[in-house]
Amino acid sequence: MAADRGEKWRAWLSQARFFLEEAYSSRYRGAIARSRRDHDDLFMLLVFSEMMGVPNPASYYTLELQPLLLERFHDWHRRMGMEHSPLDHFRCC
């Protein structure tokens, strides 16, 4: 009897949870899914752009970080056992 009641109670709870969750999410499901899709599109473009023949805009936009990274980059290539910078466009020494 007690087990039966517990079962019923659990069923009722899960029903209540279903209604609350639907009530919370269903109105804005579309808006959120759309903005997620936009984010995914941007991510895909950044990750696979070169594969699709589109120059990756990230390298262009991060160019101004170069002076900030210069010191760390220099330390890094010395640690890696390279006397001079291995990159043609990133000369630090």
Place this chain on the structure above:
Amino acid sequence: MSAAILLLIGLGLMTLGYFIYSRFIANRIYRLDPDFRTPAHEFEDGIDFVPTNRFVLWGHHFTSVAGAAPIVGPAIAVIWGWLPAFIWVVMGTIFFAGVHDMGAVWASVRNKAKSVGSLTGDVVGKRARSIFMIVIFLVLLMVNAVFAVVIAKLMMSFPTAVLPVWGAIVVALIVGQLIYRRMISLPVVSVVGVVALYALIWAGPSVPIQMPAEVAGLSGNAIWILLLFLYAGVASVLPVWMLLQPRDYINGLQLFVGLLILYGAIMLLNPALVAPMINDDVPAGTPSIVPLLFVTIACGAISGFHGLVSSGTTSKQLNKETDARFVGYFGAIGEGCLSLAAILVACAGFASLTDWKAMYSAFGQGGVTAFVQGGAYVIHNGLGLPEVTAATLLTVMAALFAGTTMDTGLRLQRYIFQEWGEIYHQEWMKKPLPATLLAIGSCLLLAFGAGGADGSGGMIIWPLFGTTNQLLAGLTLLVITVMLVHYRRPMWYTLLPLCFLLVMTVTALVIQLKTFYDQQNYFLLGLDIVVLIAAILVALECAAALKRHLALAAAEQADGR
């Protein structure tokens, strides 16, 4: 007359309306078909088109359409006495709103879940669609301006509600984060959110925040209006999960709790209606009851705004076509119940007729203030809550409603500006921020242009808002009627409400034209003329479309098709 008996009569009539009239309309006129493949199934994509449980869908539909308007309109209209308002709300819900809302869902479902706007273009014609867009824009403009004025007025008259109303935004922000980051489960969050909101309401009276009468040369009222638009502007560009979603959710829960408290208090206290049945002694300057009653109470009797919700979002989620009756018609009944409660507390929540007359000293007075004070009186005497706490509770209820409608309205208005940017190739107007600023600017212009520099007189546009809203409902009814003509079914059940609405709106506009001219309010005069032109165009469009489509249907019949 006892309020509880009137309440039971109203509820009884609406129940009959649901079980008899709506069944008749659903089976005989719209002929809802349980086997029809609804757009939610046909185009199911997990984003917009999702078959949804009808109780959930009803909850969303109801909370989207129920706002401050079904409270404010009736609470103003009882100035003519409680009987006219009662009859129009009950009969309007049964024969107008229910048929309109269910019809809008049906028409949209039968046409790939298109919105009423684009349906007008397909079913009636291109010209009608342009009129429709203009009317929608005007409705949104007036909704935002009027609700800002309503909330500002509430903040000034009930400083105890300032903390809970703005605190509710913080609660919503926290709830949004808790759910988004999956910190605790939704049932727990719901309880915590509602408890936090009520704790704020309970704390409100001990921390009243009164805006000074004048700040930097502007009145306190004007400052509130500016702050509200600042808030609404920010809210309408934030991601929806951050603020709008949790806010709507808590607001929806609060709506049911608030309605239960109000109805419970009315039943327990059973106050007598102190207001006259029909007021023969209306204050000077009150316009004639016909046609103004029918535009003062828009939402709660019939409202074009419902058509936008029915066809834009609800129709995409309808699981079975027969659910349209429950979701659309019963949604309208829910709204009617809210209006009924507003009428009852605005008529019974006063100690004597003198008190009531002091509140309704002029047309446009009373309104939401009468709802809050009357409701607080009823709750205080019925449930024993301190009167100031009860007043805070109802103020929060009304302000939150108006606030969520403002958020949504501003967002929709921004979309319209962005769409115009697209049509007229204005790059800058397509961006969210400039479009939002344009939307806010136009609303502020209306709020201050209509009500003077302190924005306190903005309520005079209320009847104008009602008129425009009825016009929108008329256009939706036109679409439904033309569809019925095509299916060769009886058209009178939608055509008669349509004609009634058109006659009432046009006469109301002409009467108001004279009022605004006498008041030398040229700003509103201009706006009235714009709406009047739109109304006449709608009437002409109705006549032309019906004539054309009746001839078409007759020709098809003659061909034996």
